[in-house]
Amino acid sequence: MATADIDPFARFKEVQREAWAVFGPVEASTTVPAAKLVKFAEVAPGQRVLDVACGTGVVAVTAGRRGAKASGLDLSPVLVERARHNATLAEVDIDFVEGDAEALPYPDASFDVVLSQFGHIFAPRPALVVKEMLRVLKPGGRIAFSTWPPEHFTGRMFAFVARNMPPPPAGVDPPAPPPLWGDPNIIRERLGKAVKDLTFERDTLIMPNLSLHHFRLAQEKTIGPLTKLVASLESDPRKLAQIRAEFDALANDVYKDNAIHMHFLMTRATKS
Numbered sequence: 649m650a651t652a653d654i655d656p657f658a659r660f661k662e663v664q665r666e667a668w669a670v671f672g673p674v675e676a677s678t679t680v681p682a683a684k685l686v687k688f689a690e691v692a693p694g695q696r697v698l699d700v701a702c703g704t705g706v707v708a709v710t711a712g713r714r715g716a717k718a719s720g721l722d723l724s725p726v727l728v729e730r731a732r733h734n735a736t737l738a739e740v741d742i743d744f745v746e747g748d749a750e751a752l753p754y755p756d757a758s759f760d761v762v763l764s765q766f767g768h769i770f771a772p773r774p775a776l777v778v779k780e781m782l783r784v785l786k787p788g789g790r791i792a793f794s795t796w797p798p799e800h801f802t803g804r805m806f807a808f809v810a811r812n813m814p815p816p817p818a819g820v821d822p823p824a825p826p827p828l829w830g831d832p833n834i835i836r837e838r839l840g841k842a843v844k845d846l847t848f849e850r851d852t853l854i855m856p857n858l859s860l861h862h863f864r865l866a867q868e869k870t871i872g873p874l875t876k877l878v879a880s881l882e883s884d885p886r887k888l889a890q891i892r893a894e895f896d897a898l899a900n901d902v903y904k905d906n907a908i909h910m911h912f913l914m915t916r917a918t919k920s
């Protein structure tokens with residue numbers, strides 16, 4: 649293989665693949681926003697739909713239940729397996745594969761709609777993931793995704809996790825920060841002239857939790873990058889306590905009436 653073909657983020661993706669394996673239980677919270685994204689994207693029966701970084705397949709299964717011919721792809725084999733189980737239970741026929749959003753295993757112009765819910769944002773190179781998502785989309789097809797605004801809880805939480813992780817090895821650029829995908833100006837710049845009719849809509853994901861500590865414990869067990877951060881501090885209890893206090897302070901701002909309220913942004917556009 650030529651040097652140029654070697655993915656400089658191969659090691660980063662290996663870590664992500666393993667880290668996100670614990671995400672399964674969070675599908676209970678991403679199921680409702682999945683319906684919102686599928687509706688926002690105006691998915692219609694018979695359309696070919698791709699769910700990028702599908703996790704347990706909540707978006708693809710929702711599109712499939714609406715009559716679309718859905719496919720889903722995720723880095724984590726554990727989550728892909730769970731997505732297949734979800735499709736079987738929902739009695740929809742969906743093609744789920746393990747793969748990388750930066751190297752989609754589909755021919756050009758394969759899909760009428762390409763979706764991603766809180767997923768493609770974790771690909772380390774935004775320009776590459778945009779190129780891939782638009783490559784597999786038919787001209788005139790729709791791209792739509794849900795992301796976390798950087799100024800709200802989840803965006804701030806992922807920025808806080810990144811800030812506290814060890815730096816990448818020398819010579820490797822850091823991955824692009826996922827919360828930048830929640831800024832409409834950056835989205836406009838990243839999609840550029842390749843799309844038209846760019847539309848945004850904000851909504852709120854409500855996650856019931858009996859206390860802030862219930863929430864933090866659940867997040868530490870299921871949000872891969874946070875799980876990794878906590879594990880990396882096992883031998884540094886003072887720093888771990890400091891991290892947990894910082895997390896609680898962030899979450900406290902959005903905890904009301906026994907629930908965490910997470911703002912998210914939906915984006916929709918048509919391929920030019």
Ligand SMILES: C[S@@+](CC[C@H](N)C(=O)[O-])C[C@H]1O[C@@H](n2cnc3c(N)ncnc32)[C@H](O)[C@@H]1O
Nearest residue numbers: 668678701702703722723724748749765767770
């Ligand atoms: C927050 S979860 C969202 C999962 C799902 N879309 C949902 O809404 O429930 C992020 C997902 O991105 C996946 N992921 C991260 N980097 C990826 C990459 N480079 N290619 C494909 N999937 C990736 C993870 O494995 C994980 O399933």
